[in-house]
Amino acid sequence: MNEIAADFASPRATAQFWAGTVRWTGAALVAMVWLSAIVFGAYILSFYGGAWLGGAAEHWNHRAEPPRLFDRSAPMANIGIGLHFLAGSILLFLGPVQLIGAVRRRVPKLHRWTGRLYASSAVLAGLGGLVYILLKGTIGGMPMNIAFALYGALLALAAFHTARHARARRFEAHRAWAIRLFALAIASWLYRIEYTAWRVLAGGVGHTATFDGPFDLVMLYFFFVPNLALAEIVVRAKRSDAGAALLAATALLQLTATLALAVLTYFLTMRAWGPAIAAAWTGA
Numbered sequence: 001m002n003e004i005a006a007d008f009a010s011p012r013a014t015a016q017f018w019a020g021t022v023r024w025t026g027a028a029l030v031a032m033v034w035l036s037a038i039v040f041g042a043y044i045l046s047f048y049g050g051a052w053l054g055g056a057a058e059h060w061n062h063r064a065e066p067p068r069l070f071d072r073s074a075p076m077a078n079i080g081i082g083l084h085f086l087a088g089s090i091l092l093f094l095g096p097v098q099l100i101g102a103v104r105r106r107v108p109k110l111h112r113w114t115g116r117l118y119a120s121s122a123v124l125a126g127l128g129g130l131v132y133i134l135l136k137g138t139i140g141g142m143p144m145n146i147a148f149a150l151y152g153a154l155l156a157l158a159a160f161h162t163a164r165h166a167r168a169r170r171f172e173a174h175r176a177w178a179i180r181l182f183a184l185a186i187a188s189w190l191y192r193i194e195y196t197a198w199r200v201l202a203g204g205v206g207h208t209a210t211f212d213g214p215f216d217l218v219m220l221y222f223f224f225v226p227n228l229a230l231a232e233i234v235v236r237a238k239r240s241d242a243g244a245a246l247l248a249a250t251a252l253l254q255l256t257a258t259l260a261l262a263v264l265t266y267f268l269t270m271r272a273w274g275p276a277i278a279a280a281w282t283g284a
């Protein structure tokens with residue numbers, strides 16, 4: 001009895017307990033990110049895809065002032081942004097499926113095919129966005145043009161290297177680039193989540209309708225650079241010899257992030273994504 005109690009209290013048992021907690025809180029976080037991204041993808045397909053299929057692509061301009069996303073006089077820019085909507089939605093729906101070890105081991109064929117689709121969608125989302133920026137420019141002007149163009153180029157580059165290393169069977173490098181690609185692919189979704197968090201927490205101070213306020217300028221890089229930095233940490237953390245304190249902090253952080261995402265996704269779904277999806281499907 002005493003031995004069992006002593007074993008439970010041993011540093012090894014404590015570390016094992018926290019390692020297990022890190023695993024399930026991590027899985028909960030990934031599931032929450034995926035669920036939220038799927039709702040965002042459903043919004044894009046329902047609203048932008050629905051308007052286009054219904055011959056009313058002018059509705060794309062509902063958010064921008066002056067209306068600018070769809071422009072009859074700029075067909076190439078329309079095609080660019082339209083392809084980027086479609087490819088971006090595919091990225092959101094496929095989510096972290098490529099990173100799930102069980103899928104890779106049990107159905108490698110599925111991993112290869114969804115991998116091709118994921119990488120091609122990333123290149124297409126990047127190129128489509130770049131075409132739009134070159135032909136029309138973004139709502140936020142030159143600073144936003146530069147930041148979004150850099151983001152698009154990085155996304156396409158990460159997809160290219162992920163596929164290149166997979167084909168050459170350099171799996172260590174393939175894994176590293178796949179993690180960077182995923183971190184970049186969820187950045188567009190994170191951009192909306194971070195804006196919502198700011199609106200909820202700080203009333204959106206520093207944001208302007210033309211996306212050139214101080215908060216908007218920070219956001220130009222904040223939605224993808226921290227993700228990339230985190231991806232680098234994951235890539236380099238090959239073995240886990242972390243102590244119980246670090247594991248406990250990671251578990252707590254993951255749990256907090258999951259709960260925060262649940263609240264923010266609820267707000268976005270109730271106020272923006274949900275009504276747009278419902279309107280597209282009911283014709284209201």
Ligand code: HEM
Pocket residue numbers: 044063064069084085087088089091092125126127128129130132133137138139140148149151152153155185186188189
């Ligand atoms: C997962 C990938 C992506 C998704 C899901 C996505 C989604 C969207 C959506 C829904 C909009 C319309 C505005 C809104 O309703 O919020 C938009 C606008 C835009 N996106 Fe993306 N996007 C992605 C990746 C990219 C990339 C890689 C680039 C850069 C090359 C890019 C550049 C743009 C630009 C320039 C606009 C128009 C901004 C303006 O109003 O001026 N996007 N995106």
